[in-house]
Amino acid sequence: MASREEKLFACFPAVSTKEWEEKIYADLKGKDYERTLVWDTYEGFKVNPYYRRENLAGIGYLDSMPGQYPYVRGTKSMGNNWLIRQDIVVSDLETANKKALDILDKGVNSLGFIFEKRDDLTDGNLKLLLKDIPLEEIEINFESIGLKYNFTNPFLDYLNNTEADKSKIAGSAGIDPLGYYVLRGKIDGDISGGLKSAIERTAGLPLFRIISVNGRFFANSGGSLVHELAFSLAQGAEYLIKLTDAGLGVDEAAANIKFNFGIGSNYFMEIAKLRAGRLLWAAIVREFNCICEDSSKMVIHSETNSVNKTFYEPWVNMIRTQTEAMSAVLGSADSVTVRPFDAVFENPSGFSERIARNQQILLKEESHFDKVADSAGGSYYIENLTAALTDNSWKLFLEVMDRGGFTEAFRQGFIQDKIKSVVSRRNQNIALRRENILGTNQYPNLTERKVKVFDDSLFSPVDLSEEGADTETLKLFRTAQPLEALRYRTDIHSLKNRRPVVFMLPLGNTALRRARAQFSCNFFAVAGFEIIDNNGFSSAEQGVAAAAEANADIVVVCSSDEEYPELVPEVAGMLKNEILVVAGNPECRPLLEEKGIVNYIHLKSNIQEELKRYQHMLFKE
Numbered sequence: 001m002a003s004r005e006e007k008l009f010a011c012f013p014a015v016s017t018k019e020w021e022e023k024i025y026a027d028l029k030g031k032d033y034e035r036t037l038v039w040d041t042y043e044g045f046k047v048n049p050y051y052r053r054e055n056l057a058g059i060g061y062l063d064s065m066p067g068q069y070p071y072v073r074g075t076k077s078m079g080n081n082w083l084i085r086q087d088i089v090v091s092d093l094e095t096a097n098k099k100a101l102d103i104l105d106k107g108v109n110s111l112g113f114i115f116e117k118r119d120d121l122t123d124g125n126l127k128l129l130l131k132d133i134p135l136e137e138i139e140i141n142f143e144s145i146g147l148k149y150n151f152t153n154p155f156l157d158y159l160n161n162t163e164a165d166k167s168k169i170a171g172s173a174g175i176d177p178l179g180y181y182v183l184r185g186k187i188d189g190d191i192s193g194g195l196k197s198a199i200e201r202t203a204g205l206p207l208f209r210i211i212s213v214n215g216r217f218f219a220n221s222g223g224s225l226v227h228e229l230a231f232s233l234a235q236g237a238e239y240l241i242k243l244t245d246a247g248l249g250v251d252e253a254a255a256n257i258k259f260n261f262g263i264g265s266n267y268f269m270e271i272a273k274l275r276a277g278r279l280l281w282a283a284i285v286r287e288f289n290c291i292c293e294d295s296s297k298m299v300i301h302s303e304t305n306s307v308n309k310t311f312y313e314p315w316v317n318m319i320r321t322q323t324e325a326m327s328a329v330l331g332s333a334d335s336v337t338v339r340p341f342d343a344v345f346e347n348p349s350g351f352s353e354r355i356a357r358n359q360q361i362l363l364k365e366e367s368h369f370d371k372v373a374d375s376a377g378g379s380y381y382i383e384n385l386t387a388a389l390t391d392n393s394w395k396l397f398l399e400v401m402d403r404g405g406f407t408e409a410f411r412q413g414f415i416q417d418k419i420k421s422v423v424s425r426r427n428q429n430i431a432l433r434r435e436n437i438l439g440t441n442q443y444p445n446l447t448e449r450k451v452k453v454f455d456d457s458l459f460s461p462v463d464l465s466e467e468g469a470d471t472e473t474l475k476l477f478r479t480a481q482p483l484e485a486l487r488y489r490t491d492i493h494s495l496k497n498r499r500p501v502v503f504m505l506p507l508g509n510t511a512l513r514r515a516r517a518q519f520s521c522n523f524f525a526v527a528g529f530e531i532i533d534n535n536g537f538s539s540a541e542q543g544v545a546a547a548a549e550a551n552a553d554i555v556v557v558c559s560s561d562e563e564y565p566e567l568v569p570e571v572a573g574m575l576k577n578e579i580l581v582v583a584g585n586p587e588c589r590p591l592l593e594e595k596g597i598v599n600y601i602h603l604k605s606n607i608q609e610e611l612k613r614y615q616h617m618l619f620k621e
Contacts, residue, residue: 017052024049042224042422043269045388051380059387061279066332066373070282072275072386073374074332075297081370082328083139083335084360085110085301086353093128100133106354107361110139110171110335115151123157130158136168139335141301143174143212150175152198152210159205170207172258172301173198178235178406179214183476185469187407192246195239199248199256209258209299211239219262220307221474222423225273225389229280230396231415232259234406237284237397241405250288251295259298261333262305263324270324271376272385274300274331279390280397302328303337309344310480311458312448312487313439317341322359329360329369330376336360344478345458411471419474430479431608440480441607444525450491459485483526486611490528493619500529500618503552503578505543506536507567509560516558516583523601524554527611540567544574553618554579556601561586569595579617 028036037049048055056062061070067077074080086108090096100111113129115121133140142151152173159166175198177191198210215232223231236257243253259277263270278298285296304324309317318341328336338359340352348356363369376382396418403409410416429435436442461477478484490499502524506513513536521531532550537543547555555578557564557571565588572580572595582592585602601610 017054020050041269042426043226043389044224044392047385047388051384053380055380055384059383062378062383066377069286069293069296070279071297072279073377075278075299075334076332076373078373079371080329080332080373080375082333083110084108084357084364085112085139085141085335085337086357087112087114087143087337089114089116090129091116093125097129097131097133100129103353103357104133104138107357109137110141112141112143112337115142115144121151121154123154123161126154126158135159135162135164138170140169140171141174142172150194150198152202156201156205166204167206169205172209172212173202174212175210176212176214178238179212179217181407182214182217182410182474183464184466185471185473186466192242196243196246196248199243199252203252206255210256211258213239213257213259216260216262216303216305217474217476218419219264219305220476221419222307222426222477222479223419224422225264225266225269226392226396227415227419227422228261229273229277229389229393230400231406232261232277233280233284233393233397234400234409236281237401238406240285240288244288250285250290251292254285254288254290254295257299258301260301260303262307263302263328263333263336264305265308265320265323267323267327268382269385269389270327271331272382272389274302274328274333275374275376275382275386276389276393278332279386280394300331300333301335301337302331302333304328304339306339306344306476307478308437308480309339309341309478310437310440311345311454311478311484312450312480313445314341314345316439317344318355318359321356325359325363326369329363332374345454413472416472416474426479427482430483431606432604433607437480437483440483441526443522444487444528446525446531449494449528450488451495453492454488459488482608483611486608486615487526487528489615494528500553501532501551502529502554502556503532503547503550504534504558505540505547505555505571506534506558507540507543507571508563510536512560513558517556519603520556520558520581520583520601523605523607524556524611524614526607527615529554540570540574544571547578548576552578554581554614556581556583558583561588564588565591568592568597572597579614 025033039047041047061072064070064073066073067075084107086103088096088099088111090113096113159169175195177188180188195211202208202210213232213236215228218228218231239257240250240253244250261274281298282296290296304321308320321338321341325336325338338356340348340356342348342352400406400409403412403414426435430437430441433441439445459481461475463475465473504517504520506517517533521533525531555575557568559567561584564582564586568582579599580597581599581601582597583601585600589600
């Protein structure tokens with residue numbers, strides 16, 4: 001057979017955008033194109049249902065290569081290697097050291113030591129903590145839950161008493177006084193002087209970064225990706241301003257800043273976020289007249305978010321963190337932490353920590369995500385998302401700077417108000433089930449029961465505000481908390497009382513009764529009630545008798561709107577103390593309400609408010 005070269009699909013005629021649109025409009029059969037197919041994001045821009053080559057027109061960075069300014073395609077020219085990081089909360093130095101050595105043998109090459117309290121850390125303490133850890137071969141990071149401690153002095157003292165090659169020591173000190181302000185509401189000490197002193201002291205550690213910009217705080221307090229990017233960039237710019245005003249060179253200042261971003265489950269958008277972040281940071285540093293172009297490279301650590309994780313069906317968190325880790329890696333993060341699936345409600349188990357490590361190892365060893373630099377590059381969709389995030393984040397960044405910079409904008413409440421507006425919208429969408437949290441507001445596990453008593457703080461936002469805080473602080477929370485609190489309340493009530501029973505009473509129209517029974521089962525299961533589903537009954541008498549035998553607390557009539565005027569009053573007349581609920585929002589509702597039938601559930605019901613109301617009735621409060 002003669003060899004020949006042909007273009008793939010050359011025998012098919014090209015299809016224009018106009019032809020695609022005509023086909024789409026025909027298939028929509030009169031439905032509104034914008035409402036049906038265009039996605040209105042929390043980030044403030046719309047996403048089209050498809051993109052073509054023509055949509056790349058006007059995007060200015062497409063000719064750049066990986067490793068080249070403005071680094072939208074990553075800071076590495078070859079491959080996409082990243083560090084697998086695991087954090088260890090240090091309560092006992094020897095125990096933390098033992099754990100560190102153990103996980104270094106299991107695929108981890110970046111350690112994060114998180115200190116609950118400093119307890120005057122010294123080089124002597126560090127001898128216990130860092131014993132036998134090969135500092136020249138891994139990355140070492142220090143962080144404090146208090147966010148204000150400076151670990152550079154004891155770490156440097158420790159290194160001076162070792163033979164370690166300081167030029168090979170990579171990691172970070174995790175100092176973030178503006179992050180402290182965001183969560184605590186107070187500026188702690190002299191930011192400029194303290195940071196400048198720490199940077200000058202560690203000048204012999206070129207791979208060790210002193211300052212952390214914790215964008216994850218904005219993400220885990222409910223902000224959008226644009227919020228996370230814009231506010232992080234404004235925070236980073238403020239650090240540059242403070243340090244250069246204090247006499248430090250911009251190259252030295254920028255080379256000591258590390259960005260810690262959260263990663264959520266908005267898969268393609270999160271990839272684009274990291275790409276947009278590098279582009280904008282490179283532009284900001286260049287505006288400070290850096291001498292070395294490498295100084296404008298954004299170093300990124302990504303950590304899977306907690307805001308979208310769940311207490312019920314926590315195993316689903318593994319699926320969430322897997323896609324999040326993929327987003328971080330494909331977005332070319334320099335290091336990644338996958339938080340264990342049970343981390344939101346307990347100290348992670350050995351099993352959950354192993355799973356979290358292996359999620360990244362699989363991406364390297366089996367999926368080879370480390371082999372290709374910027375594999376997302378050129379994607380019509382991702383390049384357009386990157387451009388949209390860049391434009392919207394830059395606009396918000398400029399708004400912050402026009403208000404006097406990050407600290408002043410935060411003191412005025414501007415940043416908090418922006419985040420709260422998205423939180424309010426998201427909470428409403430979750431309560432109306434326009435946005436789904438699997439296992440929480442949709443498809444809950446009917447057999448899952450919590451029999452252990454947990455602290456109520458698990459279901460409330462975390463307020464770390466200090467006494468005398470001079471501004472409102474950000475509150476870290478999880479979007480599932482309000483609905484989880486409802487379900488947990490049922491579980492705790494049922495430890496000493498009978499669990500409420502919801503009985504499905506399908507009648508009449510076979511298709512509609514089945515669909516409405518499934519909807520109703522899902523609806524009431526969100527509150528942790530016991531659900532009794534049924535295929536259907538031939539008469540109201542038969543259904544009501546079965547409900548009485550099941551000792552039902554709530555009876556849900558499931559039928560068609562046309563049959564409700566006759567069926568619902570008939571069922572109501574035979575019930576005793578059971579709460580009658582109608583599945584749907586029928587036109588005959590006013591007539592039924594006149595007869596005292598007042599409970600309805602349907603697609604537009606606020607599930608949180610409705611379930612709270614039924615709990616109030618059932619628990620006799």
